[in-house]
Amino acid sequence: MASAHSRMRCGEFRTNYRQDTTIFPTPLARRVAIVSILVLMLSPLVCDAYQLNLLIQIGYYGIAALGLNIVVGFTGQISLGHAAFFGLGAFTSAWINNTTGLPVFFCIPLAGLLTMAVGLMVGIPAGRIKGLYLAIATLASQYILEDFFARADWFTGGSAGAMAAPFSIFGYTMNDDRSYFYVVLFYVIIMFLAGTNLLRTRDGRAFIAVRDHYLSAEIMGINLNKYRILSFGISSFYAGIGGALFGHYLGFVSVEGFTIVLSIQFLAMIIIGGLGSVMGTMLGTIFMVLLPEVMAFGVHLIGSNSTALTQALAYIKAMSIGLAIILFLIFEPDGLSHRWKMIKNYWKLYPFSY
Numbered sequence: 326m327a328s329a330h331s332r333m334r335c336g337e338f339r340t341n342y343r344q345d346t347t348i349f350p351t352p353l354a355r356r357v358a359i360v361s362i363l364v365l366m367l368s369p370l371v372c373d374a375y376q377l378n379l380l381i382q383i384g385y386y387g388i389a390a391l392g393l394n395i396v397v398g399f400t401g402q403i404s405l406g407h408a409a410f411f412g413l414g415a416f417t418s419a420w421i422n423n424t425t426g427l428p429v430f431f432c433i434p435l436a437g438l439l440t441m442a443v444g445l446m447v448g449i450p451a452g453r454i455k456g457l458y459l460a461i462a463t464l465a466s467q468y469i470l471e472d473f474f475a476r477a478d479w480f481t482g483g484s485a486g487a488m489a490a491p492f493s494i495f496g497y498t499m500n501d502d503r504s505y506f507y508v509v510l511f512y513v514i515i516m517f518l519a520g521t522n523l524l525r526t527r528d529g530r531a532f533i534a535v536r537d538h539y540l541s542a543e544i545m546g547i548n549l550n551k552y553r554i555l556s557f558g559i560s561s562f563y564a565g566i567g568g569a570l571f572g573h574y575l576g577f578v579s580v581e582g583f584t585i586v587l588s589i590q591f592l593a594m595i596i597i598g599g600l601g602s603v604m605g606t607m608l609g610t611i612f613m614v615l616l617p618e619v620m621a622f623g624v625h626l627i628g629s630n631s632t633a634l635t636q637a638l639a640y641i642k643a644m645s646i647g648l649a650i651i652l653f654l655i656f657e658p659d660g661l662s663h664r665w666k667m668i669k670n671y672w673k674l675y676p677f678s679y
Contacts, residue, residue, distance in 0.1 A: 346525045348518070365510055369503040377502040379614060384509035385570040387610040388516045390594040391603065392563025397592070398600035399524065400556040401536030403460045406447070406467030407591045410561045412583030413470060414440045414568030416481045419489035419578050429492045429573055433512075437565035444561020445554060452550030467585055474580045486579040489572040500576075509570055516566060521603050523559070532556055536601075593650045599660025608661040616649060617642040 339345045349355035369377060393407045418436035422429055447466045454462060474481045481487055491500035492508050499505045523529045531552045534542035543549055572578040590613060598609020620642050624634055657664060 348521050348525075362510075362514065366507070369506050374502045377506050379618065381502065381506055381509050381574060383607075383610050383614050384506075384513045385567045385574070386591075386594065386614060387513060387567075387607050388570070389564045389567030390591050390598075390610050391517065391520050391606045392560040392567070393591050394595040394598075394600065394602070394606045395520065395523070395532070395563070396556045396560035398595055398602065398606075399529070399536060400532040400553065401539075402455070402553060402556060403463065404557070404560065405460055405464040405585070405588055405592075406470065407560070407564055408583045408585065408587035409467045409470035410440050410444055410564035411568040411571070411587065411591075412474060412578075412580075413443060413561075414565030415489070415572030415578045415583075416474065416487060416568075417565065418569035419487045419572050420480055422490050423488065428494070429490055430494045433492075433566060433569040433573070436569040437562045440565025440568070441558045441562035444564070445558040447561075448554040448557025452553045464585070467588060471580070471583065474583070481578070481580060484580065486577055489576055489578050491576060492573050505574055509574070512566060512570060516563060517603060517607070520563075524603070528552070528555065533601075590646065593646060595660075596650060597653050597660055599662030602660065602662035604665070605660050605662030608665070612649070612661065613646065616645055620645045 349358060365380075368380065372380070389407065389411050392410075393404060396402045396404050414436045417439050418429070418432040421427055421432045421435055427435075447463070450459070450462045475483065477483070491498050492505060493499065499508055524533070531542070531547045534545065534547055535549055535552050539549055568583075594609040594613045595606055596609070597612050598607065599605025621638060624638050624641060627634075653660065
């Protein structure tokens with residue numbers, strides 16, 4: 326008769342497809358995620374305003390970057406105009422609130438939907454072109470929207486910009502960092518759970534099939550045009566939500582904030598974090614938001630007496646972002662998420678890591 330110890334199971338066993346596609350791969354991962362959220366909910370009690378500002382930046386940039394990762398990392402398309410959709414979400418939410426008086430609580434999702442509608446129209450050419458041609462087409466959308474922002478005074482306020490009211494719900498206005506942090510955290514949880522769930526659905530698997538081999542996907546009956554356009558729409562929805570959160574946090578939306586430089590930074594977030602990885606998107610966003618802060622700390626540490634070095638801080642921050650992209654492309658092209666998987670696998674197999 327087998328002993329109790331001989332019947333004990335070790336490792337994680339998955340005996341059906343549903344178990345293999347859960348949001349959290351292991352119970353430990355689920356517990357870590359829950360504890361992380363609880364710790365984040367307590368962070369306004371211990372963090373100062375500057376640290377909360379960084380966390381809020383990570384939140385709204387992370388939502389927008391996840392949208393870009395859906396179209397680039399999961400569907401294999403390219404987009405160089407993501408910052409324009411980010412800005413469109415910010416302007417749209419402010420415009421709806423200023424013209425209709427709708428509470429900001431409703432304006433943010435409406436801004437996401439209207440940005441998604443524009444993204445679907447921009448994505449129509451993506452159904453028929455790819456590669457360099459698609460990159461140029463999305464770059465054109467960046468400049469077209471930038472020009473629209475500058476000329477549409479009725480919508481954006483033109484060069485003067487537009488005011489964005491603070492977030493309010495049930496008569497309570499969240500106009501400081503501590504309260505707005507919870508708004509951004511709520512949207513981060515919802516949008517990242519939705520993004521993870523999307524990839525478990527039929528549409529999400531179709532995105533990956535289009536990315537991996539479009540010819541095989543077409544032979545299997547997947548409508549390439551439909552899913553390429555749909556990925557642009559979903560990507561724009563995420564950008565719109567992120568942009569709306571950005572606008573209502575600052576309280577003011579200006580045309581100068583959504584240039585091609587920001588689009589490149591969004592690309593850097595998903596390249597550094599890992600293309601095709603939800604967790605990698607957040608890791609890349611954290612890296613990109615904190616990198617300039619680390620460079621500023623380093624400059625003040627080693628060159629506090631050097632006026633030239635302090636004056637060059639802005640250039641050093643910009644160069645560090647470019648250098649980080651180059652180094653990751655050379656030494657870690659799969660991003661931080663791949664490195665994290667390697668570390669986990671090493672400890673799972675330790676001491677038999679070979």
